[in-house]
Amino acid sequence: MNISEIQFAHRFDGITGSAIREIFKLIAQPNMISFAGGNPSPAALPDEKVAELAAQVLRDKGKVLLQYGATEGYAPFVESLKQYAEAAVGCPLPAVLPVTGSTQAMDLLCKALIDPGDTVLVENPSFLGNLQCMKFYQANLVPVESDENGLLLDKLEEAMAKHHPKLLYVIPTFQNPTGKTLAAERRRPIAELAAKYGVVVAEDDPYRDLRYSGTPAPSIKSFDKEGWVAFLGSFSKIISPGLRVGYIAGDAAIVRKCTLGKQSTDVHTANLNQAIVDQFLRQGLLPEHIRRICGDYRLQRDAMLEELASFPAGTSYTRPDGGLFIWVTLPEGLDAKQLLEKAIERHVAFVPGTHFYANGGHENTLRLNFSNSTLEQIHTGMAALRQVIEASL
Amino acid sequence: MNISEIQFAHRFDGITGSAIREIFKLIAQPNMISFAGGNPSPAALPDEKVAELAAQVLRDKGKVLLQYGATEGYAPFVESLKQYAEAAVGCPLPAVLPVTGSTQAMDLLCKALIDPGDTVLVENPSFLGNLQCMKFYQANLVPVESDENGLLLDKLEEAMAKHHPKLLYVIPTFQNPTGKTLAAERRRPIAELAAKYGVVVAEDDPYRDLRYSGTPAPSIKSFDKEGWVAFLGSFSKIISPGLRVGYIAGDAAIVRKCTLGKQSTDVHTANLNQAIVDQFLRQGLLPEHIRRICGDYRLQRDAMLEELASFPAGTSYTRPDGGLFIWVTLPEGLDAKQLLEKAIERHVAFVPGTHFYANGGHENTLRLNFSNSTLEQIHTGMAALRQVIEASL
Numbered sequence: 001m002n003i004s005e006i007q008f009a010h011r012f013d014g015i016t017g018s019a020i021r022e023i024f025k026l027i028a029q030p031n032m033i034s035f036a037g038g039n040p041s042p043a044a045l046p047d048e049k050v051a052e053l054a055a056q057v058l059r060d061k062g063k064v065l066l067q068y069g070a071t072e073g074y075a076p077f078v079e080s081l082k083q084y085a086e087a088a089v090g091c092p093l094p095a096v097l098p099v100t101g102s103t104q105a106m107d108l109l110c111k112a113l114i115d116p117g118d119t120v121l122v123e124n125p126s127f128l129g130n131l132q133c134m135k136f137y138q139a140n141l142v143p144v145e146s147d148e149n150g151l152l153l154d155k156l157e158e159a160m161a162k163h164h165p166k167l168l169y170v171i172p173t174f175q176n177p178t179g180k181t182l183a184a185e186r187r188r189p190i191a192e193l194a195a196k197y198g199v200v201v202a203e204d205d206p207y208r209d210l211r212y213s214g215t216p217a218p219s220i221k222s223f224d225k226e227g228w229v230a231f232l233g234s235f236s237k238i239i240s241p242g243l244r245v246g247y248i249a250g251d252a253a254i255v256r257k258c259t260l261g262k263q264s265t266d267v268h269t270a271n272l273n274q275a276i277v278d279q280f281l282r283q284g285l286l287p288e289h290i291r292r293i294c295g296d297y298r299l300q301r302d303a304m305l306e307e308l309a310s311f312p313a314g315t316s317y318t319r320p321d322g323g324l325f326i327w328v329t330l331p332e333g334l335d336a337k338q339l340l341e342k343a344i345e346r347h348v349a350f351v352p353g354t355h356f357y358a359n360g361g362h363e364n365t366l367r368l369n370f371s372n373s374t375l376e377q378i379h380t381g382m383a384a385l386r387q388v389i390e391a392s393l
Numbered sequence: 394m395n396i397s398e399i400q401f402a403h404r405f406d407g408i409t410g411s412a413i414r415e416i417f418k419l420i421a422q423p424n425m426i427s428f429a430g431g432n433p434s435p436a437a438l439p440d441e442k443v444a445e446l447a448a449q450v451l452r453d454k455g456k457v458l459l460q461y462g463a464t465e466g467y468a469p470f471v472e473s474l475k476q477y478a479e480a481a482v483g484c485p486l487p488a489v490l491p492v493t494g495s496t497q498a499m500d501l502l503c504k505a506l507i508d509p510g511d512t513v514l515v516e517n518p519s520f521l522g523n524l525q526c527m528k529f530y531q532a533n534l535v536p537v538e539s540d541e542n543g544l545l546l547d548k549l550e551e552a553m554a555k556h557h558p559k560l561l562y563v564i565p566t567f568q569n570p571t572g573k574t575l576a577a578e579r580r581r582p583i584a585e586l587a588a589k590y591g592v593v594v595a596e597d598d599p600y601r602d603l604r605y606s607g608t609p610a611p612s613i614k615s616f617d618k619e620g621w622v623a624f625l626g627s628f629s630k631i632i633s634p635g636l637r638v639g640y641i642a643g644d645a646a647i648v649r650k651c652t653l654g655k656q657s658t659d660v661h662t663a664n665l666n667q668a669i670v671d672q673f674l675r676q677g678l679l680p681e682h683i684r685r686i687c688g689d690y691r692l693q694r695d696a697m698l699e700e701l702a703s704f705p706a707g708t709s710y711t712r713p714d715g716g717l718f719i720w721v722t723l724p725e726g727l728d729a730k731q732l733l734e735k736a737i738e739r740h741v742a743f744v745p746g747t748h749f750y751a752n753g754g755h756e757n758t759l760r761l762n763f764s765n766s767t768l769e770q771i772h773t774g775m776a777a778l779r780q781v782i783e784a785s786l
Binding site: 015118136198241260264268 | 395396398400405408411430433439441452455458460461504505508522525588589590620621632634637644656658663665666
């Protein structure tokens, strides 16, 4: 039988090649100013420190780190991580599991909860990568409306009552792609709605520490009395995405199911990588490192906002207090996908907003990343982008 | 709603806590001689070399390694890995994907192929971890009979014709748990049967390089004309399991589906870990390292076989040419689970064989690992085990 007759699993039926991946192919050329990715700035990646810590942990614990580890995590890291996560989340955490980047946290949570056809409530727009993850579990994605302060509580309760979802997926702080933050006063009600309707909340909060202005809001998890909120954390944006270390924290039964699932997925997260992040935490290196990153990112955000102020009338955009992204809504009738083609000719790239909507549409929106460009690139690139938009009006 | 009312996904219905995990809890005490695990010897873990290579790659490419990488793998490693894998497998490989340990290769292959209820043919007994992985995909596991030379071709064809499986899972070299090797003359027919019936073969070959005697057999993949054989490789047994680096290689469409699946699982395997293994390959360090490991493991295997020779009449066991395991069949009527309790009292542990059978049974079998014990421990532990068995006759 010819291999072309192979039958792949039905979970691939709804999976198309990532549109963003196609964009990255188009823009992989010299002199491109890319506002498209979600990468940390090269300057924010602590390569010298990681080299030092890697040498240290391999010298002190080399045989242990190179041997098989426990699925539950490298014991010293589980200890330091629990302490760190409880401070970050602002409440005791019955169980914490180190994972291979927080994408794996989402994957394991879906593995624990989602049967084909189960409903997941999602923000609209939301993070493309995790939408795809849920699609692989053949979830029924139901978008819930937001305003500038995040999810609308009445719409959320309506959707919970109507659809009996297994899961609500929410990025509460400096959301990807919009940069919006869920208002503090909506967080307790979301934890209460989750318990009322028996819906697990995946609180995905990788940008939490990247705050440049405004006041931190308590986590949804901190209002969770019953255990329905699972907190997904990541060291990708504050130490390194290439190391692939994140975590999931919350109710012991949920984390136990994720641990069983992880055993058959990658056995355990690489010990060396856990040990490096462990040293960041134990040596207290993170606060100063984050302070330095935030200082740079604040200037980059401000430069991009400054340029947006001179964009054509009818353009609106978010003014995020942190994170990596600004969300732009162009005058009605403009199509960000067409603009992207012209922008690439001018050596500037972004991601059309339509890709982040569970059901498409919203062609006049786009996502801009400011963390991975220098101030000069931001000024040059945004001026070119403005001209491309002006020429299309 | 109380969290105890949470409904987990049905894929957990057939999953019980791992019996082996329970054994590991029982034997986690000082002075235990463990023949239970599948761990490399501490002496086989190249901690000083890994420390040196980690320092080198972080110095030379730190910013690249700490940034996001491609799901397809770290480009220099994809190059060196392809060359290495083609030499190991003995044929050109259209596509090679680095993964987070070869358990992930199995997980991604199941994700690509298996819908609930699909049939997978498995050796009987087989590797517990990957049986559990397939159970998570709600596969219907159908055991196929073997003799001392591995899978019986007539039984295999019968099962293919009868069950229309999506996948055949086979560990052809120094199999886990039996230590058996699939006879060279059965390998071409298996590749041909796979193509005849349109069945993907997962050729899981992590022990291939750990040969202490006998002649290497060509891979099943090397006889694969159509692309139905996917080769799963690992650096866990020859460099380090804690680094979590393996690969899947084969037909481009199959590897592409695995790549899409991996994107939503852990985005990419940690760059640092890929770069370390890349240096092992590029600097040509592996042959000498493997030669040294094999020298030690050969002595350990021989010591265990020597002790087995004086086991009670009616005991039979495999005489593997490599790998990590010897498989023991005790006189009928003995129960290895009961013997384990008594053995633990004597500070010796092993894994009862029943756990490796898809449908249980075979209570008089057990698996012994020789790689993770010293010669002295092997002699002492095997003498104690012999006495425990003799006392039970």
